[in-house]
Amino acid sequence: MAYLDEAGHKLVSDAVAEAEMQTSGEIVTVLADRSDGYTDIALLWAAGAAFTAMSLFAALPQPFLDLWDGLVGGWSHEWTTGELASMTIALGLIAFAATWAAQLWEPVKWLLVPGPIRTARVHAMAQRQFKVGAEGRTHGRTGALIYLSMSEHRAEIVADRPIAEKVDAEVWGEAMGDMLGHIAAGRIAKGLAVGVRDVGFVLAQHFPRAEDDENELPDRLIEV
DSSP: OOOOOHHHHHHHHHHHHHHTTSBSOEEEEEEESOSOOOHHHHHHHHHHHHHHHHHHHHHSHHHHHHHHHHHTTSOOOOOOHHHHHHHHHHHHHHHHHHHHHHTTSHHHHHHTSOHHHHHHHHHHHHHHHHHHHTTTOSTTSOEEEEEEETTTTEEEEEEOHHHHTTSOHHHHHHHHHHHHHHHHTTOHHHHHHHHHHHHHHHHHHHSBOOTTOOOOSOOSOEEO
16 A cells, blocks of 8 residues: 655655765665554454353353244254354354454454554564664664554654664654654655654764765665
């Protein structure tokens, strides 16, 4: 899913090029639809629903049996052990399938993914993207990644060790706040450009541009 058109991509890329005119640091921007499929979370919810349904039936079987007898004609009968076991399994399968199907609808899916798990998955993906696209790929190890994951409503700024040793996490938090304010209002390209500007300003303070500095990483926005 593409979030930005050509003009949006150009706005972000131009912001990167402008920011890097003042610093030897290199800024990489990545825009992702989501950081994980969360299939394991959906499976856990479905399994939990199945076991809950089977446990309720084991604890209070009569309401379920009365309902079933009513559906098939209204006549009650003596349930055998095999029939009870089959009913338990059937209820579990129905609960599992219904919960899994409900999570195919995106609003329900994201409602059931806990915030801390979203944050952890976005952080892990940002680290992977950084290792692939920026870590250790500049002469002075001065690469920084701005990673935005739209579905989780999360963003990360990851930097090479020399940068991390000089810049406190709180500083990146301020840059993040400026960026996310625009993104929350639907101005994705503007938000990324503002984030790039703020990161570039911080890098320029600690890693000013040298006369022989070369552009070592692409300025373009990577949309995945």
